[in-house]
Amino acid sequence: MTSHIHCQNCSMAALCLPYQLDQDGMARLDTIIQRHKPIHKRDVLVNAGESLKCLYAVRSGSLKSYTIDDNGVEQIIDFHLPGDVIGFDALANSQHRSYTQALETAMLCEIPMSSLDELAEQMPGLRRQMWRLMSGEIYNSKQLLGTLNNRSAQQRLANFLTTLADRFKERGLSNRSFRLTMTRADIGNYLGLSVETISRILSALQAEGVIDVQNKLVNVLEPERLHELAQ
Known part of the structure; x- marks a missing residue:
């Protein structure tokens, strides 16, 4: 059952927010995480323009993020696999800038931003991991741009x-x-x-x-x- 899955025994912990946290840190992070009900193929997790309330960590399955321009044209900007965290693009103005949709049945961990902010202030290791994940996302975006251009x-x-x-x-x-x-x-x-x-x-x-x-x-x-x- 999903209620029995915790950061301490999740196989994706080394790629996700608990990375480099000790057992106490994992347990504290685990207290704020909500295990999201499964979403199924073509279900939309977040819509562009929605207020940022949570980050989502992918536990299983895969999703895609995309934007839609004024002419209704879709542009895929990322594919998410287990261990990835979704929602960093919303941190700038507290609004999601893209849509995220399931490519198959996926299980997610929901991490409320209000609780995460408070916990990150108390746990430098958690803050560093957030920076690490955000830095990786920026790097991957630049790599993609280089791939498309050259x-x-x-x-x-x-x-x-x-x-x-x-x-x-x-x-x-x-x-x-x-x-x-x-x-x-x-x-x-x-x-x-x-x-x-x-x-x-x-x-x-x-x-x-x-x-x-x-x-x-x-x-x-x-x-x-x-x-x-x-x-």
């Missing part, structure tokens, strides 16, 4: 796959065989490529023996070659 379509997709593989490895999962929870349209939107281009490059990489793709399952056959193509 790389070919094949390099963009190869970089996306290698980055995703690394993220799975960080979570104790296989970086050689993993399932894509996002659609090819989502990947294309994120990378600034058409669905046709994504499909063509995947087929080419498969023909070269770099990867094998079966529906949503990706097997990386030559990780070093994939990494070379991403550079």
